[in-house]
Amino acid sequence: MTPDDGGTLRLLDQAVLDRLRDELDDDDGVWKVFVHNFITLLPDRIERLRLTLTTGDLAGAMDAVLSLKTSSQMVGAERLAALALDLERSLRQDTLHTEPSRVLPRLAASQLGEIIRCGRQTSHILHRYLA
Numbered sequence: 001m002t003p004d005d006g007g008t009l010r011l012l013d014q015a016v017l018d019r020l021r022d023e024l025d026d027d028d029g030v031w032k033v034f035v036h037n038f039i040t041l042l043p044d045r046i047e048r049l050r051l052t053l054t055t056g057d058l059a060g061a062m063d064a065v066l067s068l069k070t071s072s073q074m075v076g077a078e079r080l081a082a083l084a085l086d087l088e089r090s091l092r093q094d095t096l097h098t099e100p101s102r103v104l105p106r107l108a109a110s111q112l113g114e115i116i117r118c119g120r121q122t123s124h125i126l127h128r129y130l131a
Contacts, residue, residue: 016076056101
């Protein structure tokens with residue numbers, strides 16, 4: 001992941017999408033289905049993350065954040081993947097000495113809003129890319 005001119009991560013790495021399209025182009029638009037599935041599943045992934053964080057489910061939260069991070073990386077959603085990585089690090093570090101049921105809701109309050117906003121922005125850009 002590389003920063004753009006403003007020093008922040010781009011929402012979308014066009015090169016990842018171009019590579020995906022090139023690698024799957026011979027398969028009758030499979031790359032579009034792949035990206036469309038990412039867009040379709042993103043709200044459910046974020047909702048699962050919200051639910052596991054707010055209920056203090058550490059194993060579920062870790063699974064949800066890894067799913068979000070990995071799927072975001074696969075479509076070039078740089079900023080969303082970075083936000084998921086930051087949350088993953090917080091989950092690993094902040095729960096070492098504190099009960100997850102106390103830490104996870106705080107992480108939801110501090111990090112989930114930005115993940116939701118970024119997810120919406122990313123979906124919007126991906127829709128335009130598919131058009």
